[in-house]
Amino acid sequence: MNLKPLFYRLFLLICILGTGGKILFAQNSDSLYISPNNTSTPKQVTVNNIFIVGNEKTRKNIILREMNLAENVTYNWDEFVNLVEADQKKIYNLRLFTTATVTPLFVGEEQVEILVSLKERWYILPSIIFNLADRNFSEWWSNQNRDFSRVNYGIKLDHNNIGGRNEKLRVIGQVGFTQAILLNYTIPYFDKNQLHGLAAKFRYNTNKNIPIKSVGNKQYFYRNPEENILKKTLATSLTYSFRGSFYNFHYFTTGYHNTWIHEDVIQEKPNYFTHDGQKLKYFVASYRYRHDNRDNVSYATHGTMLDASLTKYGIFRNDDIDELEFSIIASKYHKFGDKFHLATGISASAFFSDNQPYTLVRGIGYKPDFIRGYELNVIEGQQLIAHKNSLRYEILDIAYDISDIMPIDEFSMFPIKLYLSGNFDHGYVRDANRLPLNAALTNKYLLGYGLGLDLIGMYDAVFRFEYSVNNMGAGSFFVNVKAPI
Secondary structure, eight states: OOOHHHHHHHHHHHHHHHHTOEEEEOTTOOOEEEEOSOOSOOSEEEEEEEEEESOSSSOHHHHHTTOOOOTTEEEEHHHHHHHHHHHHHHHHTTSOEEEEEEEEEESSSSEEEEEEEEEEOOOEEEEEEEEESSSSHHIIIIISTTOGGGEEEEEEEEEEEETTTTEEEEEEEEEESEEEEEEEEEESOOSTTSOEEEEEEEEEEEESSEEEEEETTEEEEEOOTTOOOOEEEEEEEEEEEEOOSSSEEEEEEEEEEEEEEOHHHHHHOTTSSSSSSSEEEEEEEEEEEEEEEESOSSSOSSEEEEEEEEEEEOOSTTOSOOEEEEEEEEEEEEEETTTEEEEEEEEEEEESSSOOOGGGOEEETSTTOOOTTOTTOOEEESEEEEEEEEEEEEEEEEEEEOTTTOOOGGGSEEEEEEEEEEEEEEEEEEOTTOOGGGTTTTTSEEEEEEEEEEEEOGGGOEEEEEEEEETTSOEEEEEEESOOO
């Protein structure tokens, strides 16, 4: 028998009856407060205990790691209210819970108990892979003529909370356009103080149809008449992570890449690897810094995010490449009242030489860099910058209780959020080689604008339906998944 819900109700009742309290809502916070009859705001409060309910699987220390509030500590009132709201957001952004509520319960004039009430997600998610191999839905629909041979299918298993420690395991077996095997395991903390983590990844994939260049700012795919395998890639990596504060992460990664291509690819594009031979082998090392203080990591309406990395391709003398790349993503989200918010973000990347293997091609049109209105294009170069902006209005925010037809408690609530967005993006790609086949869009100012509807569903799944026009005069309807900024 699960006693936690019973304990929660009993504890709540004792607090109300014992203090003669009543329910109040703090300004600018969704958190629930139970306060004494004296409704004047206290100057300070002391946290006596922190109670956590609803964590059937997740260990208590994983939740406490996200909380700035601590037992037997006294806080100024304004600081306390801000910490309650911030801790609630951090716990939810673990992406382990469908709901997370931090509730202070007054047991005296300046004494509170903290109740963290959680509802866990379903952590083991076996699923059937059926997705498009192309960059986005519009690319497949328009440029690839809705070709179902360009579909990947297989089996994926995600376990997002192994042992209740927020460890993540992903196993993929995939066939179709890209045949692939992927293993990925992440442990966020392996030490007592929960500062240090590790992640290991192994990937092997093969392709019979590969992009080898862009023509007219669109990908050109090649397959030989015999339909041989044209590319094989093996990649492994090990990442050490350090989290010294709540919102700041440091990642140090080392790995190995080995890519083989068929001789027909070299005949079709002699400089595919920028060197002779059918193999590209190298070790890679990178440092990445991430600051993430958003209210929702899947679809933010408030907060900031900064992600910057420096990557060295080729570490040893025998490596087939010697490249250095810098990339950065910076986003800001600002609310205007209850319904409006502005999302603005810059993404940029730069190689420090003029020629890279095509496997390292960068440009607008490749994730995470895009400009709305140019979803059908790839604008390739060595340096790029894109500035994306969306002014959004919340149309709908509801949640349906479907427990009568859904026996699994983790899926019993069906939330729906809908936003109307006005979008404006612009950017620039520098192609040092000034390739004539792509000169129409490289080394030129690019912009796109339009309107869209953003739908956010269960487990923060995002679907975007947008009509955009670019400064070349082309307009079209586009369907995308995940938040653009």
